Each structure stands twice: as C-alpha cells, then as structure tokens.
Amino acid sequence: MSHEPYAELASGYALTALAEDERARFESHLQAGCPECEALVRAYVEALVGVAAELPRTAPPPGVRARLLERVAADPARRAPRPVRRRWVWPALATAALAAAAAVLVYLGTTVTELRREAADRAREAATLRAEVARQRELLALLGAPDTRAIALSGLAPSPGARGRMWWNGRRAAGYFVASGLPAPPAGKTYQLWAVAGGTPISAGTFPVGPGGEAAVPVGPLAGAATAEVFAVTLEPAGGRPAPSGPMYLAGKTG
Amino acid sequence: MPSPLTKVPHAEESPDGGALIRRMAQGDRDAFAAFYDRYAALAFALVRRILVQPAEAEEVLQEVFWQAWSEAGRYDPRRGSPEAWLLMRARSRAIDRVRAIRRRSETFVAPADESLAQAPDGRTPGPGVLAEERKLVHGALARLPDAQRRVIELAFYEGLTQAEIAERLGEPLGTVKTRTRAGLERLRGHFVTLEGATT
Numbered sequence: 352m353s354h355e356p357y358a359e360l361a362s363g364y365a366l367t368a369l370a371e372d373e374r375a376r377f378e379s380h381l382q383a384g385c386p387e388c389e390a391l392v393r394a395y396v397e398a399l400v401g402v403a404a405e406l407p408r409t410a411p412p413p414g415v416r417a418r419l420l421e422r423v424a425a426d427p428a429r430r431a432p433r434p435v436r437r438r439w440v441w442p443a444l445a446t447a448a449l450a451a452a453a454a455v456l457v458y459l460g461t462t463v464t465e466l467r468r469e470a471a472d473r474a475r476e477a478a479t480l481r482a483e484v485a486r487q488r489e490l491l492a493l494l495g496a497p498d499t500r501a502i503a504l505s506g507l508a509p510s511p512g513a514r515g516r517m518w519w520n521g522r523r524a525a526g527y528f529v530a531s532g533l534p535a536p537p538a539g540k541t542y543q544l545w546a547v548a549g550g551t552p553i554s555a556g557t558f559p560v561g562p563g564g565e566a567a568v569p570v571g572p573l574a575g576a577a578t579a580e581v582f583a584v585t586l587e588p589a590g591g592r593p594a595p596s597g598p599m600y601l602a603g604k605t606g
Numbered sequence: 607m608p609s610p611l612t613k614v615p616h617a618e619e620s621p622d623g624g625a626l627i628r629r630m631a632q633g634d635r636d637a638f639a640a641f642y643d644r645y646a647a648l649a650f651a652l653v654r655r656i657l658v659q660p661a662e663a664e665e666v667l668q669e670v671f672w673q674a675w676s677e678a679g680r681y682d683p684r685r686g687s688p689e690a691w692l693l694m695r696a697r698s699r700a701i702d703r704v705r706a707i708r709r710r711s712e713t714f715v716a717p718a719d720e721s722l723a724q725a726p727d728g729r730t731p732g733p734g735v736l737a738e739e740r741k742l743v744h745g746a747l748a749r750l751p752d753a754q755r756r757v758i759e760l761a762f763y764e765g766l767t768q769a770e771i772a773e774r775l776g777e778p779l780g781t782v783k784t785r786t787r788a789g790l791e792r793l794r795g796h797f798v799t800l801e802g803a804t805t
Contacts, residue, residue, distance in 0.1 A: 359783060359787055362783075362789075362790040362791075363761075363768055363783065365790065366790075367698070368761040368766065368767050369767070370768070370769055393685070393686055394794045395793075396686055396690050397687060397690055397797065398790060398794045398796070400687065400690045400693050401746060401796075401797045402762070402793065403648070403651070405745035406651040406652060406654075406655050407651060408647040408648065408650075409647065409654065410650070411646055411667055412664060415664055415668050415671075416639075416643075419642060419672060420635070420638075420639060423638050424635060426633075538772065538773055538777070538778075589773075
C-alpha cells in the first residue's frame with residue numbers, strides 16, 4: 352500500500368485547497384497516525400507562515416487594539432482552562448446515573464466565554480439565514496405571481512438528456528431558471544443563459560452547474576426582455592460573450 | 607518553539623509567543639495585550655493581502671484576536687508555532703469573509719449592459735490586488751517559477767480549491783497538484799536553509 356498519494360495530498364491540505372473527499376481521506380489518514388505526514392504538513396504550514404511574514408507590515412488602526420482590550424476586560428475575571436474529562440473510578444457502583452452526573456458536571460464546567468462565543472456564532476448564522484429568507488421570499492413572490500409562466504427547455508444535440516424550465520414573468524422581465532442534466536463544461540468554458548426578444552438575444556448571465564449537472568439561476572429584471580418568448584443556453588468562453596457564439600445546449604419557447 | 611522565520615523586534619526581551627498564549631488561556635489580560643502588540647501587524651498584513659478593503663480587514667482582525675483570546679486554551683505547541691496558529695486562523699477568517707462578499711455580489715441582477723456583466727465573481731482581480739501584483743514580488747515567493755507561484759498564491763491568498771485553480775488557469779487538475787507540491791517543497795527548502803543560516 353503506497354504512501355505516496357498521501358504525501359501528495361499533504362501540500363493541498365496545508366493550503367486548505369483539497370476537495371472535500373480528499374480532505375476527509377487525508378484527515379482519516381492523519382488520525383490513524385502518520386508522523387511523516389504530520390511533519391510534512393507542519394513544515395509546509397511554517398513555510399507559508401514565512402511567506403506571510405514577508406508581506407509589507409502596516410500597523411492596524413489603534414481603535415482595534417482599544418476595542419479588543421475593552422472586550423477582554425469585560426470578560427469574566429478568571430477563565431478556567433478547558434475542562435479535562437476525568438474518569439470517575441467507582442468500583443462496583445458505576446451506574447448510568449453516575450455517568451450522567453459526571454457528564455452534567457463537565458457541561459457546567461464549560462466556561463462562560465465558550466458559551467458567549469457560541470452565542471456570537473449563532474448571531475452570525477441568524478444574520479445569514481435572515482438574508483437567505485429574504486431572497487427566498489422574493490423568489491416565492493415571483494413564482495406565485497399569476498402572470499408567471501413556465502417555459503420548458505429541451506436538450507439539443509450536445510446534450511439531449513438535459514432539461515430546463517424558465518419561470519418567466521414578462522411584466523417584471525424577471526424569472527428563475529432551473530436545469531438538470533447539463534454536462535460539466537470543459538476548462539475555460541461556461542454556460543450562458545439568453546432571453547430572446549424580437550429576435551435579439553439578451554444575456555441573462557453565465558452560471559455554474561452542480562455535480563449532477565443541475566443549475567438554478569435567478570434572472571432579472573432584465574432590460575429589454577419583457578417580451579421574450581424564447582430562452583436558450585449556450586456554451587461560451589469563460590466570462591461569457593455579448594452575443595451567443597457557442598453551441599446551444601437547451602432551448603424552449605412560450606406557447 | 608517560535609517560528610524563527612518571523613523575527614520580531616525585541617523578541618529576545620519579550621516572552622515566548624507560546625508562553626503568552628498559555629497565560630492568555632489563564633485569563634491574563636496583560637499577556638493578551640503583549641500578544642496583540644507582538645503579532646497584530648503580522649496578522650493584519652495577511653488579512654489585508656486577502657481582503658484588500660481596509661474596513662473589512664479591520665473587522666476580521668478584531669475577530670481573529672478575539673478568537674485567539676477565547677480559544678487560547680486550545681493551542682498545542684506540538685502542532686505548530688504560535689505564528690502558524692494565529693496566521694492560519696487569520697487566513698481562514700479572511701477567506702470566509704471574501705467568500706461571503708463574493709456570494710453577496712453574485713445574487714440576482716444579470717444586467718443587459720455587458721460592461722457590467724463582468725460582475726465581481728472572484729475571477730477578475732480587484733484594483734487592490736492588481737496594484738499588489740505590480741509591486742515587485744520580493745522574497746521566497748519570487749524565487750519560485752511563475753507556474754508554481756501562481757498556484758500557491760491562488761490557494762493561499764484567494765482560498766481557491768485545486769479544482770477551482772485548475773478551472774481558473776485552464777490547466778488539468780493533476781498539473782495543479784504537481785505544481786503545488788513542487789512549490790511548497792521549494793518554499794520549505796528555502797526556509798530551512800534560512801533557518802540554518804540564522805541559527
């Protein structure tokens with residue numbers, strides 16, 4: 352069983368640049384115990400620290416230091432170090448109740464600052480979720496509007512198995528496009544969505560596809576596209592083009 | 607052991623970074639102030655390089671040091687130097703912030719005006735990054751062949767995965783992996799040589 356693949360993963364790991372499955376695999380390897388890989392990762396990280404230390408230094412504004420010291424001063428006077436899980440040795444009397452009591456003591460031993468940090472994390476999560484909810488509400492309003500139409504797009508020669516649907520509201524010139532079965536674009540290329548009004552294709556932007564070839568793209572309001580009746584997806588060079596130039600993968604029209 | 611690569615003025619007079627962190631874990635606020643004074647400019651340089659906008663960089667720096675105070679009890683000197691502990695956390699937070707900014711600017715409007723269509727999607731470097739690149743690249747990174755330097759910069763400063771780097775550069779993933787490893791090996795060798803020269 353060659354160790355070489357892990358040595359190769361070590362550099363990507365030090366840069367936190369591995370794909371999720373690779374990261375998990377490498378971490379299992381470390382957890383199984385590999386001093387060689389641990390030393391390799393440490394050495395790479397220290398080299399990156401050396402690189403960062405060569406960046407031009409600027410002092411942060413004094414306000415940052417002052418605010419931090421205030422917060423630290425307001426923290427509880429004595430912070431207990433992280434609680435050590437002690438093994439309670441109760442010979443014959445070790446019962447589930449005692450184990451539960453020990454668990455409660457460890458929990459209560461959690462420092463106030465750890466709970467505060469969790470609260471700060473929750474507050475950040477809540478803000479992100481609120482923004483997400485606002486976006487979802489907008490989307491639901493669009494989909495629920497009585498004059499929103501669904502236009503089916505069929506896969507063309509390059510991807511006959513692909514499917515798409517454009518939920519289009521002409522009055523708002525806005526919509527929501529979903530697709531599935533699109534092949535992963537080759538390097539340097541990307542998919543681009545078009546709304547065609549009066550024979551003129553209007554770009555609705557480029558979009559990425561997920562691992563299953565799926566995509567979901569909010570669109571608009573798109574100037575000049577209120578009367579669009581045809582929608583299409585083409586494959587363009589990365590960054591997109593002002594007008595379609597590449598092969599068409601999906602197309603459909605109203606009516 | 608402190609990293610010998612990040613010589614700080616008056617390092618000999620002030621306590622070891624690891625000792626400061628241990629004292630911070632006990633609630634020693636003076637140790638925190640000393641820790642900040644010792645490492646803030648170092649961490650800020652990295653956060654600014656990643657984030658560019660000063661206001662965002664200041665906020666992230668604040669979070670990083672607060673986190674250092676809160677989590678000082680988790681520092682394990684066997685796993686790396688105090689500099690590595692602080693800077694890798696600073697980098698993570700800065701990259702998280704960059705990603706959040708990128709996500710915010712990607713949602714919704716697909717403008718018909720094509721000049722606006724080059725929306726900030728993380729692909730076009732902002733003016734701050736271009737200005738950085740125009741400055742002479744000094745030090746260890748400059749010694750790398752361009753191809754290796756590029757992949758390491760994209761991973762380290764922009765937080766891209768190797769797959770994203772491959773797409774950005776139009777290179778196969780295998781090539782990116784090979785260059786990353788070769789580049790890090792060179793950097794490691796460079797700093798080991800430096801360490802030998804300065805001790």
